[in-house]
Amino acid sequence: MKYKSLALALTLAATASAEPAVNTLTESEQRSGWELLFDGNSTAHWRNYRKDDLSEGWKVVDGALTRVAKGAGDIVTKKQYDAFELSLEYQISKAGNSGVMFHVQENSNAPWHTGPEIQVQDNVDGHDPQKAGWLYQLYQPGRDQQGNVIDATRPAGEWNQLYIRINGDDCEVCMNGVRYYHFKLGNNDWKQKVSASKFTKFENFGSSGSGHICLQDHGNKVAYRNIKVREFNDDGSVPQPIDGTLDLTADVAFPNLKLENWEPVNDAGQLRPLRLMELTPARDGSNRLFAASQFGAVWCFENRDDVKESHLVLDLREQVKDWKNRGANEQGLLGLALHPEFKKNGHLFVYYSHPTEPKSIVARYTISKANPNQVDPESAKIIMEIDQPFQNHNGGVIEFGPDGYLYIALGDGGFRNDPTASGQDLNSLLGSILRIDIDFSNEHHAYGIPSDNPFVNRKGARPEIYAFGLRNPWRMAFDSHSGRLWVGDVGQELWEEVNVITKGGNYGWSTREGSHPFGNRPAVEGLSSPIEPVFEYDHRIGKSITGGRVYQSDRVGSLTGKYLYADYVTGKIWALSYDPEAGKATRNEQVIPDSIPVVAFGEDHNGEVFYLTVSSRGQCIYRFNKK
Numbered sequence: 001m002k003y004k005s006l007a008l009a010l011t012l013a014a015t016a017s018a019e020p021a022v023n024t025l026t027e028s029e030q031r032s033g034w035e036l037l038f039d040g041n042s043t044a045h046w047r048n049y050r051k052d053d054l055s056e057g058w059k060v061v062d063g064a065l066t067r068v069a070k071g072a073g074d075i076v077t078k079k080q081y082d083a084f085e086l087s088l089e090y091q092i093s094k095a096g097n098s099g100v101m102f103h104v105q106e107n108s109n110a111p112w113h114t115g116p117e118i119q120v121q122d123n124v125d126g127h128d129p130q131k132a133g134w135l136y137q138l139y140q141p142g143r144d145q146q147g148n149v150i151d152a153t154r155p156a157g158e159w160n161q162l163y164i165r166i167n168g169d170d171c172e173v174c175m176n177g178v179r180y181y182h183f184k185l186g187n188n189d190w191k192q193k194v195s196a197s198k199f200t201k202f203e204n205f206g207s208s209g210s211g212h213i214c215l216q217d218h219g220n221k222v223a224y225r226n227i228k229v230r231e232f233n234d235d236g237s238v239p240q241p242i243d244g245t246l247d248l249t250a251d252v253a254f255p256n257l258k259l260e261n262w263e264p265v266n267d268a269g270q271l272r273p274l275r276l277m278e279l280t281p282a283r284d285g286s287n288r289l290f291a292a293s294q295f296g297a298v299w300c301f302e303n304r305d306d307v308k309e310s311h312l313v314l315d316l317r318e319q320v321k322d323w324k325n326r327g328a329n330e331q332g333l334l335g336l337a338l339h340p341e342f343k344k345n346g347h348l349f350v351y352y353s354h355p356t357e358p359k360s361i362v363a364r365y366t367i368s369k370a371n372p373n374q375v376d377p378e379s380a381k382i383i384m385e386i387d388q389p390f391q392n393h394n395g396g397v398i399e400f401g402p403d404g405y406l407y408i409a410l411g412d413g414g415f416r417n418d419p420t421a422s423g424q425d426l427n428s429l430l431g432s433i434l435r436i437d438i439d440f441s442n443e444h445h446a447y448g449i450p451s452d453n454p455f456v457n458r459k460g461a462r463p464e465i466y467a468f469g470l471r472n473p474w475r476m477a478f479d480s481h482s483g484r485l486w487v488g489d490v491g492q493e494l495w496e497e498v499n500v501i502t503k504g505g506n507y508g509w510s511t512r513e514g515s516h517p518f519g520n521r522p523a524v525e526g527l528s529s530p531i532e533p534v535f536e537y538d539h540r541i542g543k544s545i546t547g548g549r550v551y552q553s554d555r556v557g558s559l560t561g562k563y564l565y566a567d568y569v570t571g572k573i574w575a576l577s578y579d580p581e582a583g584k585a586t587r588n589e590q591v592i593p594d595s596i597p598v599v600a601f602g603e604d605h606n607g608e609v610f611y612l613t614v615s616s617r618g619q620c621i622y623r624f625n626k627k
Contacts (some may be wrong), residue, residue, distance in 0.1 A: 031241035037227040064223035082210035083232040095125040096220030103211035122156040133175035137197040141180040152178035177518035278336040279602020284343035292336035296320035311373035321353035334396025390414025393472040408434040411472035418510035426461035435466035454504030469507035475547035488547020496545040497533035535585040542567025552607025571595030
């Protein structure tokens with residue numbers, strides 16, 4: 001028997017999203033300083049090299065700036081740029097060739113005499129050994145697991161996205177979201193490569209520190225669109241993608257709390273920081289909170305500001321992979337959920353990494369009848385085992401939905417570029433949100449499959465899958481009021497994303513990163529189009545999203561109804577306002593001015609949201625306050 005009908009946000013089947021808008025800025029780009037260099041109509045930002053206007057050989061065709069005629073000539077931005085990012089899409093003709101240059105000066109007969117060129121060409125039928133995305137005669141991509149030079153380009157006639165960052169000693173080129181190489185302008189490696197190239201005879205090549213952006217006419221048809229630029233501030237920063245600041249404070253929520261049997265130093269005398277991954281209410285009338293640490297311990301304590309005592313409910317430290325081991329930072333005890341009928345059955349569920357085998361485990365424990373603050377150690381029951389090809393991208397958060405089913409968030413299995421192509425593979429559990437019935441079992445599984453799961457009757461698909469196309473969902477949570485399921489999905493090279501999950505939804509990875517193209521794998525036949533994130537931010541803003549929870553307490557009114565989330569690397573914490581009709585964020589606000597590496601968010605039965613950090617003192621739980 002299930003406990004209440006699922007909210008509308010979850011019962012609606014995912015619909016195919018429209019193709020991303022062309023020649024427009026996303027909400028995040030508008031907030032964080034990006035500008036259009038081409039809007040699909042006007043060529044006002046462009047002129048020919050060493051000319052005052054644009055030749056007739058360049059035309060706007062179907063919303064793209066297109067080289068259409070002989071003698072079109074190289075074109076440059078009217079403005080010069082020093083430290084900047086450029087994102088554009090190109091479509092090259094069969095056997096065609098072009099290029100994108102930066103820091104071009106107009107004191108020479110050709111732009112390539114001063115401006116380094118990122119090659120644009122058809123890699124299949126093109127005649128130049130320098131492939132698309134290579135920095136001509138200077139830098140090329142590394143090699144993949146099979147030893148081949150990485151090539152993420154799509155065929156001639158299809159759109160490719162090129163990302164270029166020029167920022168002194170922090171320069172990078174990505175093709176379709178895949179990192180090709182880093183380089184440092186003017187360092188010894190750069191100078192050596194230039195001296196070994198044909199550019200060594202040009203005294204001013206790549207040394208001006210600023211200049212025009214140039215699109216090359218190499219005699220072939222080529223089209224450019226979605227041309228966007230962002231300039232860096234003098235300190236390398238960019239504008240935050242926010243509409244305002246809430247200017248709240250944060251304090252340790254339970255300053256006197258001592259966690260039973262936890263010590264900041266292990267038996268070898270090494271510092272052992274505490275890293276909490278979950279904080280969830282019992283909802284059994286006891287006013288208790290349950291906290292789970294990544295190294296394998298679960299405690300409970302009263303939800304009181306002055307609480308001092310805690311109880312070690314479950315100790316799995318000998319059964320869980322140690323997250324402090326090399327490469328195991330995303331492993332350990334990653335998820336904790338209490339059964340909706342916890343008061344009656346005492347069932348507690350955990351998700352953890354096996355200590356020696358490459359797999360994740362979902363297990364059930366039952367609270368002892370003799371002691372409500374401790375599980376019965378003999379009650380362990382394995383619900384599910386999931387093979388993991390790599391140590392990272394395990395996901396691991398588990399949550400009970402308002403329908404009473406257990407939801408399990410899984411990453412794509414790890415490494416880079418989704419090497420097993422799990423994200424778009426419905427025959428793999430990886431890269432998905434699973435939904436299972438833990439009140440049912442049979443001879444095959446210790447769980448049941450809800451009959452309305454979206455892929456129950458699809459041949460070749462795992463029926464446990466509720467939604468797919470995720471890279472590494474780092475924290476997932478239901479809004480206790482609307483029932484919406486929120487996920488923060490960690491990106492690879494360029495974008496972090498916030499998703500609201502719908503049944504059967506495809507969230508794009510690994511053909512998309514956020515709302516942007518990724519790699520050159522063809523779309524899998526028969527799958528729905530990717531659903532765009534409700535919000536995303538780029539890697540100049542942050543590099544590792546921590547998904548959060550919707551604040552439903554009225555204690556801090558400026559947060560009520562907003563989705564709180566963070567970035568672990570930059571330590572920013574934001575509050576997102578969401579329009580469910582439009583499916584988009586309407587406002588993004590910075591919550592506190594401090595920089596805090598937030599690992600996860602927790603919640604109590606009143607809808608109060610806490611953020612969780614890493615601490616050597618054991619004080620990991622914080623709450624927001626008005627000034």
